[in-house]
Amino acid sequence: xxxxxxxxxxxxxxxxxxxxxxxxxxxxxxxxxxxxxxxxxxxxxxxxxxxxxxxxxxxxxxxxxxxxxxxxxxxxxxxxxxxxxxxxxxxxxxxxxxxxxxxxxxxxxxxxxxxxxxxxxxxxxxxxxxxxxxxxxxxxxxxxxxxxxxxxxxxxxxxxxxxxxxxxxxxxxxxxxxxxxxxxxxxxxxxxxxxxxxxxxxxxxxxxxxxxxxxxxxxxxxxxxxxxxxxxxxxxxxxxxxxxxxxxxxxxxxxxxxxxxxxxxxxxxxxxxxxxxxxxxxxxxxxxxxxxxxxxxxxxxxxxxxxxxxxxxxxxxxxxxxxxx
Amino acid sequence: xxxxxxxxxxxxxxxxxxxxxxxxxxxxxxxxxxxxxxxxxxxxxxxxxxxxxxxxxxxxxxxxxxxxxxxxxxxxxxxxxxxxxxxxxxxxxxxxxxxxxxxxxxxxxxxxxxxxxxxxxxxxxxxxxxxxxxxxxxxxxxxxxxxxxxxxxxxxxxxxxxxxxxxxxxxxxxxxxxxxxxxxxxxxxxxxxxxxxxxxxxxxxxxxxxxxxxxxxxxxxxxxxxxxxxxxxxxxxxxxxxxxxxxxxxxxxxxxxxxxxxxxxxxxxxxxx
Numbered sequence: 327x328x329x330x331x332x333x334x335x336x337x338x339x340x341x342x343x344x345x346x347x348x349x350x351x352x353x354x355x356x357x358x359x360x361x362x363x364x365x366x367x368x369x370x371x372x373x374x375x376x377x378x379x380x381x382x383x384x385x386x387x388x389x390x391x392x393x394x395x396x397x398x399x400x401x402x403x404x405x406x407x408x409x410x411x412x413x414x415x416x417x418x419x420x421x422x423x424x425x426x427x428x429x430x431x432x433x434x435x436x437x438x439x440x441x442x443x444x445x446x447x448x449x450x451x452x453x454x455x456x457x458x459x460x461x462x463x464x465x466x467x468x469x470x471x472x473x474x475x476x477x478x479x480x481x482x483x484x485x486x487x488x489x490x491x492x493x494x495x496x497x498x499x500x501x502x503x504x505x506x507x508x509x510x511x512x513x514x515x516x517x518x519x520x521x522x523x524x525x526x527x528x529x530x531x532x533x534x535x536x537x538x539x540x541x542x543x544x545x546x547x548x549x550x551x552x553x554x555x556x557x558x559x560x561x562x563x564x565x566x567x568x569x570x571x572x573x574x575x576x577x578x579x580x581x582x583x584x585x586x587x588x589x590x591x592x593x594x595x596x597x598x599x600x601x602x603x604x605x606x607x608x609x610x611x612x613x614x615x616x617x618x619x620x621x622x623x624x625x626x627x628x629x630x631x632x633x634x635x636x637x638x639x640x641x642x643x644x645x646x647x648x649x650x651x
Numbered sequence: 652x653x654x655x656x657x658x659x660x661x662x663x664x665x666x667x668x669x670x671x672x673x674x675x676x677x678x679x680x681x682x683x684x685x686x687x688x689x690x691x692x693x694x695x696x697x698x699x700x701x702x703x704x705x706x707x708x709x710x711x712x713x714x715x716x717x718x719x720x721x722x723x724x725x726x727x728x729x730x731x732x733x734x735x736x737x738x739x740x741x742x743x744x745x746x747x748x749x750x751x752x753x754x755x756x757x758x759x760x761x762x763x764x765x766x767x768x769x770x771x772x773x774x775x776x777x778x779x780x781x782x783x784x785x786x787x788x789x790x791x792x793x794x795x796x797x798x799x800x801x802x803x804x805x806x807x808x809x810x811x812x813x814x815x816x817x818x819x820x821x822x823x824x825x826x827x828x829x830x831x832x833x834x835x836x837x838x839x840x841x842x843x844x845x846x847x848x849x850x851x852x853x854x855x856x857x858x859x860x861x862x863x864x865x866x867x868x869x870x871x872x873x874x875x876x877x878x879x880x881x882x883x884x885x886x887x888x889x890x891x892x893x894x895x896x897x898x899x900x901x902x903x904x905x906x907x908x909x910x911x912x913x914x915x916x917x918x919x920x921x922x923x924x
Contacts, residue, residue: 340922418757419760422758427755432752
């Protein structure tokens with residue numbers, strides 16, 4: 327049995343239809359009409375212990391709803407969820423002891439008090455043994471580089487510092503799995519970098535299972551080895567990052583740089599000039615053509631000063647999937 | 652249920668929350684003190700206007716003005732004691748649903764209502780409590796009422812009952828937030844009805860007396876206990892046992908309101924409201 331097992335999971339929201347006008351709102355007091363919205367539709371997947379899975383899709387794809395069902399916050403309309411052998415919504419509190427959840431858009435810190443105060447609260451809330459608490463507090467304070475701000479009132483902290491603290495708090499009780507719902511939303515480049523690095527280390531050093539939803543594909547590339555792509559509540563892809571790239575990318579890109587006068591472009595089979603700038607070309611290599619052969623051809627033909635391979639970014643692949651639909 | 656925490660742990664956790672809440676209030680000491688003084692003035696004016704109005708009538712359905720003040724004092728005291736614990740936890744539930752705060756609370760290993768109660772302790776009701784105690788002491792002094800051990804014990808029991816009824820109103824009102832996005836006018840109506848028990852219910856029509864006793868039992872907050880203490884008439888034909896019932900009624904409606912809240916919660920978890 328896998329650590330997380332999701333089987334034919336569905337979640338349908340019933341949204342009360344608002345009627346227009348005074349008469350309409352009086353009528354809706356007595357008879358309401360509901361519109362069904364399938365947020366999650368027949369999704370199945372399994373996650374083994376220690377995996378880091380990126381759960382991605384556009385807004386409203388059903389990412390957060392899935393996380394909420396995994397954490398026992400919401401009850402599925404149909405289908406089953408098991409996390410570590412427990413049905414989360416049936417044993418919500420038991421499940422909560424073993425998971426860490428961070429909703430990126432919400433802070434769980436006390437605005438006017440230092441982070442360290444909230445730390446102590448969570449020690450009691452999760453009934454963490456003293457030595458475990460001390461060890462984790464020190465470990466995560468160092469990992470997230472929080473030494474400088476842990477004793478400052480939260481209202482004085484930057485968004486990035488608050489996010490670090492929120493994730494650290496969710497980890498104090500040694501959860502078996504960490505759910506991160508858009509942890510890098512709105513953060514600056516440096517904060518994102520530290521966060522990704524820290525999350526990756528938690529996964530590798532502690533062997534913690536991580537499920538991460540995000541809109542930033544760089545998060546996925548930095549942290550995850552596996553990707554689940556959903557749209558409109560349905561699963562479109564589930565597999566390793568490299569398989570995703572292989573299956574979905576169409577063309578490789580090669581960049582040539584010239585420090586002298588640029589040669590003239592000659593048409594070649596499988597190669598096309600995508601972009602010509604002042605001192606460089608970006609060349610598209612058709613999927614069928616082997617990148618190795620393309621490099622040799624280009625070196626022989628043009629003898630550039632530098633040559634770069636550009637791996638396709640997941641961002642572009644995902645974009646092309648949704649554009650192509 | 653597995654994963655449940657013991658009473659000892661709950662109290663320990665409550666102590667930490669309490670400390671944080673007091674610390675939080677003390678960060679803005681000035682604001683806190685201004686708030687307490689402001690509330691004192693606000694309720695003081697209500698009290699004064701009631702007193703002035705009552706001085707126009709010598710007697711109201713057999714109750715003199717100091718006796719009516721006992722009603723007012725009991726009502727405010729039980730309200731304030733209840734609000735210290737339940738006011739913040741029962742406010743803005745619809746907003747917490749909307750912003751996802753409720754989801755976050757549901758991801759913690761405690762019952763969400765318990766969590767709210769621990770998080771929402773509000774030290775600001777000290778103003779109401781001190782005012783209500785002052786009003787009661789003043790009224791009893793004017794009535795030359797000599798409390799003995801038995802009547803003090805009775806009063807404490809009755810206050811507990813009143814506190815539970817006041818709390819049930821908070822909790823039941825909050826449950827509505829699971830179903831609607833906005834505050835609903837029904838609760839405004841309930842609070843207006845609760846205002847009636849600032850006066851002896853025997854001055855009202857029979858139908859209203861019945862309503863405040865058997866439908867929304869607000870008369871148990873203050874009227875029946877005060878009638879007992881001050882030896883006043885209860886509505887004609889009503890069982891003489893009623894003045895002893897506030898704690899029973901309190902427990903009944905309190906449990907009912909908690910059930911309503913839990914039912915609302917499972918509705919939310921099931922349908923996402």
